[in-house]
Amino acid sequence: MKIAVYYYSKGGSTKKLAEAVAEAAGVKARTVDEPLEGPYELMFIGGAPYIASQVDPHLRDFVKKLTAEDVKEVAVFSASNWKMSIERQIEHDLADPEIKVFDRGYTARGHMGGINKKHPTPEECAEAAEYAKKVIAALSQDQ
Numbered sequence: 001m002k003i004a005v006y007y008y009s010k011g012g013s014t015k016k017l018a019e020a021v022a023e024a025a026g027v028k029a030r031t032v033d034e035p036l037e038g039p040y041e042l043m044f045i046g047g048a049p050y051i052a053s054q055v056d057p058h059l060r061d062f063v064k065k066l067t068a069e070d071v072k073e074v075a076v077f078s079a080s081n082w083k084m085s086i087e088r089q090i091e092h093d094l095a096d097p098e099i100k101v102f103d104r105g106y107t108a109r110g111h112m113g114g115i116n117k118k119h120p121t122p123e124e125c126a127e128a129a130e131y132a133k134k135v136i137a138a139l140s141q142d143q
């Protein structure tokens with residue numbers, strides 16, 4: 001199964017989770033500024049809520065441009081101060097209705113300046129890796 005991990009991170013929390021997810025998936029974590037090298041059967045997409053709980057426009061633009069020729073299914077992970085999932089926002093931004101969204105995503109606490117400094121913790125990174133393995137196993141069964 002061809003898998004990708006793409007993320008957008010301003011402060012480094014999502015990046016930490018992306019690296020754990022990518023390691024579990026056996027691929028490299030890429031930022032949304034890096035080119036697609038698909039088609040992918042599965043893409044993990046990582047991000048965080050910022051002003052007004054909104055995902056950053058960089059990530060939104062990346063998601064809006066995806067087509068079912070680039071990717072068959074996406075699975076969403078996020079870092080957030082209040083453990084807010086961004087899954088619904090990503091689902092809403094996917095313009096191609098043929099792209100499936102894995103139900104459900106993974107959310108860890110992220111740090112925000114001096115708040116939640118230790119997050120995501122090693123345990124949360126391990127959970128993100130477990131989540132990735134679970135998604136891959138579930139989709140492998142479907143094939």
Ligand SMILES: Cc1cc2nc3c(=O)[nH]c(=O)nc-3n(C[C@H](O)[C@H](O)[C@H](O)COP(=O)(O)O)c2cc1C
Pocket residue numbers: 008009010011012013014015047048049050051052053054079080081082083084109110111112113
């Ligand atoms: C301007 C701003 C607004 C934020 N708004 C929210 C929010 O509405 N809900 C939330 O859970 N976290 C919010 N956060 C916290 C971020 O989601 C958190 O810092 C996250 O770890 C950022 O991920 P990153 O380090 O990968 O950029 C906000 C952070 C900033 C800087």
